Amino acid sequence: MADNTLMVVSAHAGDFVWRAGGAIAAATMRGERAVVVCLSYGERGESASQWLAGKGLDEIKAIRRAEAEAAASALGAEIEFLDQGDYPLVESREAVAQLVDVYRRVQPSVVLTHPLADPYNGDHPAAARMALEARVLAQAIGVANADGSFPTKDEIIGAPSVYFFEPHQPEQSDFKPNVLLDITAAFPRKRAAMECLPAQKHMWSYYTDLAVRRGVQVKRNAGPNLGLPHETMGEAYVRYYPQVTGVLE
Amino acid sequence: MADNTLMVVSAHAGDFVWRAGGAIAAATMRGERAVVVCLSYGERGESASQWLAGKGLDEIKAIRRAEAEAAASALGAEIEFLDQGDYPLVESREAVAQLVDVYRRVQPSVVLTHPLADPYNGDHPAAARMALEARVLAQAIGVANADGSFPTKDEIIGAPSVYFFEPHQPEQSDFKPNVLLDITAAFPRKRAAMECLPAQKHMWSYYTDLAVRRGVQVKRNAGPNLGLPHETMGEAYVRYYPQVTGVLE
Amino acid sequence: MADNTLMVVSAHAGDFVWRAGGAIAAATMRGERAVVVCLSYGERGESASQWLAGKGLDEIKAIRRAEAEAAASALGAEIEFLDQGDYPLVESREAVAQLVDVYRRVQPSVVLTHPLADPYNGDHPAAARMALEARVLAQAIGVANADGSFPTKDEIIGAPSVYFFEPHQPEQSDFKPNVLLDITAAFPRKRAAMECLPAQKHMWSYYTDLAVRRGVQVKRNAGPNLGLPHETMGEAYVRYYPQVTGVLE
Amino acid sequence: MADNTLMVVSAHAGDFVWRAGGAIAAATMRGERAVVVCLSYGERGESASQWLAGKGLDEIKAIRRAEAEAAASALGAEIEFLDQGDYPLVESREAVAQLVDVYRRVQPSVVLTHPLADPYNGDHPAAARMALEARVLAQAIGVANADGSFPTKDEIIGAPSVYFFEPHQPEQSDFKPNVLLDITAAFPRKRAAMECLPAQKHMWSYYTDLAVRRGVQVKRNAGPNLGLPHETMGEAYVRYYPQVTGVLE
Amino acid sequence: MADNTLMVVSAHAGDFVWRAGGAIAAATMRGERAVVVCLSYGERGESASQWLAGKGLDEIKAIRRAEAEAAASALGAEIEFLDQGDYPLVESREAVAQLVDVYRRVQPSVVLTHPLADPYNGDHPAAARMALEARVLAQAIGVANADGSFPTKDEIIGAPSVYFFEPHQPEQSDFKPNVLLDITAAFPRKRAAMECLPAQKHMWSYYTDLAVRRGVQVKRNAGPNLGLPHETMGEAYVRYYPQVTGVLE
């Protein structure tokens, strides 16, 4: 079993930055390992400006990959690409098996992924469904490893926590946060990671404003003893499985 | 501002034992203060055997009070009684004002109460609505103290967390736990508190079995590193406001 | 304990006819007792034509009462009026106490009332809330009778089933039927009862059409062996508490 | 019957500015009438800085009233105050009767008010429940006018549309917008109205940012032919009753 | 970009008539274009009488096609058939790609399809999921056209509104209408279209009654100034994405 390790399953190459960059940077700043898995590059659905500029499919995938690698690096995270295609991201046995393999190699204690509903982008729930399915399969000693061998007791995973990160239109996606994460200290790294994605420059201020907004909610919902700074920045999450704890606080 | 302090708002004299005894004992075993507020003695709705035995109203209230004091003592908690009557517990401005007063005296960091729906017992949601309303009022500097004075900055409270404890028929009460509390170490004190309520002896084993059942779920939902003992005991809660945290785990 | 007895709690004098007339007639045709309790006459909110005709409050109440008595008679049911006023029907301790008294006198095995949501008419949910609260209070030996005496064991009630009948705009009232009642044989009596309400003549065909519509659903949802007639008539209900049974069928 | 007239029912003196200022200004800029009804001044719950400054209750109410009058004026709206008290705003027959009177005088075609859930502020749902109840009562010819007379046919109202405006923490209040209002042209007036509320200066930028955020959603959800400007500003609403229309568009 | 154009995605050949015939006729009577896409002929699941009469698969498909063409003609609409099979209608990449092609050719401003839940007929949600997925894909410049070319800026579509039409058992399908369409003027054409489907003659009166029922709700929910005729006919819809508007009315 590993120490705390964060695994992020992202449908497209940029999602992990906008939606979970603060959580990732906070983890790596604590010295924890963070691994991002991009199921696709977002080459068809989230690269309009490059298609308009006349670029071809392979070129666009390479650009998106390089940007995502730079952003992951700014966050202190490792990154892997499964290149499963987008628009649509098709759920397949093969993609799930690859994710099982990542789970077993990474042994995450926490998993972040998209929420299960998004009426604006079907790739996001598809990624979440595969991330959840692979998490259950990776726990089973009867489910073979990627090379066909059966896992030993050491290779199967435990029951990592799962958090859904915030979709673009939260209310329309039935996203009701039950965890508000204070990312004040981590925000400069999140901003740096956002700036690795130049084609979506208009999103930099949008997601900075969102961090302020979620930061206001962090303060509003905090317990009486927290004494948070004025410029608290936040990210919103939905924990999928119940929290297990020894202390109500 | 106080250190961690637990406040429990209970509709009837026995509710806090069956539903939150583990959380209370766990808090006092950590050296924290716990204060139970009983809105009524449960004298009409939860004392059938005493009515059948021909006892009168005042006598029944005295018996229930003594039992609840003994149970609170077994849990290491303080206890107050507001004597607002039950079946029905009527929501009133006066009862809410008394609760505001308790909040300001106790300065809780965590509040436990009934969930907002219970198709089998309307007193439970009534207690929860008053507990929630008083919590908001107690935060406002413009809301007078019980003696008519206006609070100073020291008297108002912060924003304590709120957890709903488990109703008798959880699914029918739309109770979907999002927090599972490990009460293994505290369970002997919970059992001792239950045994202070002799008229409901058939509930002792029922709520022991429930603790086993919730303990199985504690283990099933725990993260990979917890290594919980075989005989884990649990209590289930619904956190009402989002959790504020600096770490996803 | 009585044999099967049906009790219907109706906010206004006409509701029980349109919404539950088939269930009432079916019960009395089986030889069972049915008791309708009207919390108000619907004198303000459902008597527009009489106000337009210049009638006064007492006169309107008398007209509505006579019509409701005739309709109850057509259904074979007894009827009581609590005269609590409408528009709004105000929830009060006194009205609930009167309902407790009715429950204890009638000893119903089944209770029909309005659903808990109706964005078009707040009297309906108010009636339902009082009917449900009184049902719980009437079960408790510690809750006094109307004359101040405490109930003996014979006076308290058991746990009668509760069904919500259909509101005027079911989808807007979150009314999702889980019971479809075949009222084919009882429909002529329901129609006769509707015709006792001449001021709402346009409703006769509306609720006949509705019975046809629900009858189509009765047939569509029936098990394979029922062989229902072509002209099946129906009423839709929501059972509030779980069904207890010895047979899944 | 009047031409289009907007009526806004606000729990506290400032709510209508932050949450519906754009809709109000847009209406008055089209030459329509807008009437704001403040159930309280927000004197206890939303005037912390004035209490801290040592001001008394009457003084605070006067300040809040003057600010709200200035803000209404900036929006081109009329304003009335019912002075029902806040923290808590108590639901009462008398307050509802006053609202019935306003409905009948104003004859609104559209009503804006708070949503029915807000776990952070119970006054908001209380205001909404009273606004909805009074709207139904004002339609009934059997419900007396404020002076005890019965309404003539001209005094009762029709069935004005109802929209809930945005609460402070929309997801926690189960607020899922189904209408996005373009307030780009009206925004300068909304901003001017916000600046009439100097004690809540930190809210000016917060609600300007929110208008940008909702504006992004206006553009994202707009049909293909709208050609909206880059700096679209928006407000989010929940329509409570179904839209009636002759055209799907 | 086109003027207003209505596109209807129908699982089987008859669905568009019963469920959306009024909206289609209303559009074409305003001079707008309407295009119906039938994913299947309903040859297996909705042609029981023809199977009983001993007809073969190809013959049944031809009959259903001819009937649907006649009905579309009566409504003034164009019609296309994708012949994807029914019972079950299988979701496939190929069917979605064909729908993308239709979207790009038709450039709809409004899309009508089945709701996402129907416990009685899985083909309906399958059609809706494909209609929604294709709508998103057709917006992306990186998603190829049917001939493998990449779309130019002119070929991609905007963000047409989406409405779900009424399923056979609305409450069981969690269908809560938020739009009520007045189809009074268009109803004769809808009736004429229904009469093009002789095998389902018992549905003619069923869906005429439903139009009356929904018409009653149109009147009940209409604003005060509409002055609707007595015999208003209606259809019910659920708008899936938020309405974008400049006026609350």
Next chain:
Amino acid sequence: MADNTLMVVSAHAGDFVWRAGGAIAAATMRGERAVVVCLSYGERGESASQWLAGKGLDEIKAIRRAEAEAAASALGAEIEFLDQGDYPLVESREAVAQLVDVYRRVQPSVVLTHPLADPYNGDHPAAARMALEARVLAQAIGVANADGSFPTKDEIIGAPSVYFFEPHQPEQSDFKPNVLLDITAAFPRKRAAMECLPAQKHMWSYYTDLAVRRGVQVKRNAGPNLGLPHETMGEAYVRYYPQVTGVLE
């Protein structure tokens, strides 16, 4: 058409015992036929101890099959195995066609299967979706039999009732029972069937405790005349389609 016949669709070889053993035994004790269909043996996901013991896939499947046959025999039920694999159980046209064949052979009046949500085990909802889809297909005369012939009128099925049995973590699976089944008389056979599954010995007491717990709810929700014994045992179910009945009771 057959007399009452129960059909149980189980994802893995053991599910029918823990979750529906009481209903099955109660049916066979009444002399009715019960047929269990196991979609897989649970060979990968629910056989950890055997994998740890070094057994191979075929051996594990044989063991699980033998255990399930013994358990079915103890319940008086027939059993079939479709061997579709588990972890994951993949939804396929072929598996659905096999289920259609079983439905037509068995002609069930009642169907039991898993609920549609289970965040801990995706095989369970997959089994439920296939069971529901096949039930609809089996009703259609245009859907071919397994041998390619078209069904005669005798081969298609009616509309059997569907009940979901209880998942391992009911609240997390949004399982809100609406039917509580008294299995007191059948429980000894259920216990005997459980004891046919020696690898899951720790579950014997867990599911015995659950039967006690559901039995308490049976008594709590029973009507006033039932006079149930003290040691009532129960199972909880969700009826998926509305109940059709001639009597409200």
